[in-house]
Amino acid sequence: MIPHSITREHVKITGLVILGVIALGMLFLAAFRFFAPDEDGSVSKTPEHAAVTHDTDSSLYVSEDGGTTWRGIPGARFSPFHVLFDTLGKQLLIGTQETGVWRALTDTYADVSQYKDENGTVPPEATVFDMALSDVSPARIYAALRYNEQGYLVMLTGSSFKELFFAPLEDTPVRKIAIDPFAADRIIIGAGSGFYQSSDAGETWEATYRFRSAITDILAHPHVPGQFFVTLQRGQLFRTSDYGKTWKEFTRSLSKFKGARNNQHLFIDSSSGIVYLTSDHGLLASWDDGAVWRAIPLIVPPGSLPALGFAIHPTQHNTLYISASSQLYKSEDGGQTWKGTQFMGKGVITAIAIDPADPETVVIGFTK
Template identity: 30%
Template sequence: MKFSYLLVILAMLVLIFGIILPFFIGTNKNPTSATTGIFKSTDGGSSWALSVRSSEIGIALPAHILSFEFNRKNPNIIYLGTKGGSLWVSKNAGATWARVIDAKENVSKSAEVYSIATSAKDEKLIYLSVYQNNKGEVLKSVDGGITFDLVYFVPILKYGVFGAAINPENESRVHIATGEGGFLTSSDAGKTWKVDKWFPDGLISLIQNPARGSELFVLTPHGELYRTEDEGASWTRLTPGYASFSNAASITDIRLDQNNPSTIYISSEFGLLRSVDSGTTWKEVPLIIPPKGLSIQSVAVNTKNSREIYAAAGNSIYVSEDFGENWRAMPMNVTASIAALRIKPDNPNIIFAVVGK
């Protein structure tokens, strides 16, 4: 009788720890058994593992990722902004993830987090651009995400805030881009704001040059790209430089080369373009994908070696080790499309891919 009880207990333990518990907390599955999620490579993209393990039992990592940012002070800290699942964080370079719970409840658990800005000097300083309460808001944390305070909200309902940036040379200066077309600046760390420019269209992205804090780029839904070199005082329209490339205005990603501050890549339905003069002129980067065959969804540059470029198209990654002259394909064995690529700033062998965004 005792032996039978032992068998029953053993079977229950196998069921709990072998099947039920991994279902709730996630597992590092082989890519062939999963179709969406965050995938991680530690060998420059040769092999991949699913990186979705949640430290909260019963809470799964949301499938729709809107933003992916390394902490600029400590790149082992990674933030994910999700659609309807709020902010998530990994403090161990993507090994495990946890939802960030704001103790003040200013960040809703169902918030859409469109951008995350962190400090190069203080790893606890964070600005979020979120959509919640039927409007866009900017929230600030000075304690690493334990608490957040509201520092800005759009005056008109249904409009969002889609970008935030901290000037690395003067972190009291913060910039945001809104769906109303506003580029705003705070000179006192978010206490007050002023409008530098109202654009004729909404803004959906804000990119800052990390090597030149005064240089920023904004993008509109219709593929209009603008650059400022003086934190918003004046602007240059960059669209004419790539207008001759068919469908190049359908921009999917914008990446700056950390080793060469004047080099920028844009991916689009056209393919891949590169500028070496901060966006004034553009040239095609030839790929081994047929013209108009697949949209390039994301681009990434090796943070230590500018000659190594990654491009995502469909469910495959393409890599060049000679500045785009020659390419090789690296299939990921997933069925969904790869939406974003991110290379760890301090270790370019570590690459993350967002699949099925």
């Protein structure tokens, strides 16, 4: 029998207090076990709670929140020329200067590893000028390389490289690759002054056209069959609508922009069809397939710093990223306003890539 001085309500409250103390003790015990040092002195954590590693000396930085915060991908000690997302393979591909092709797995970005040719055909010190993916499954990975004083186009097949093309003259690099958006087996490359193409995935080739100076960039229009843009070493701009048989020049339209014929790189927004040109001048845009160009105002004064890296959001065409030296700028209104981030002491940002499967993930590469 319960004494008159102790009510049933008191008993209930006392029981709840005891249960609470027991639960709190179990919680502290679990926390102690989670954070208790292992035998080697490190803190135990399950993989899903593992600390994110930031390598401040890395030449590759990744942001997973649209450029708000950044961390260095561990182990990257090379100069990246080209960065490309292979979404089917869930990997980031990196083409470098004199250290070949590297990759990072996109689920963690925990480290980088070098592609090594098990056949020994491609040396690990090759320079990679460009990389491209074909729209097939599994994706075909192409790389424009220079080694042994000669230019090559190779395809990455597992742990080996398959040679598809070699430049006929020494010291003539294969600088650019374009895959026909309407035929995955059609590959376009620029080697020296030659515009070459293959319609059978690189088994055979034809020299479609030869310019008067070396090709520096090739861009395929995603909505117009047979339309390609080309820039040349002397700063000329050309466009073809018949797979390179005939060409129309648009160089004069660039003449009013100081520096627009130096360090040229072409880009296109697949949703709007806007063509962009980065150069020593800055950023230009064309709404009529290269006939007329308009300057997009940047924070950096025109002609002061070359714009080397550029990327367009795959679904939001008004979201742009551009680099100038060690500065990265992002616009969410098509280039009307910009927000900048400076990476002091990291070198020049030469490559920017956005993950098509997760556009909040952005990777930038630094070259010193």
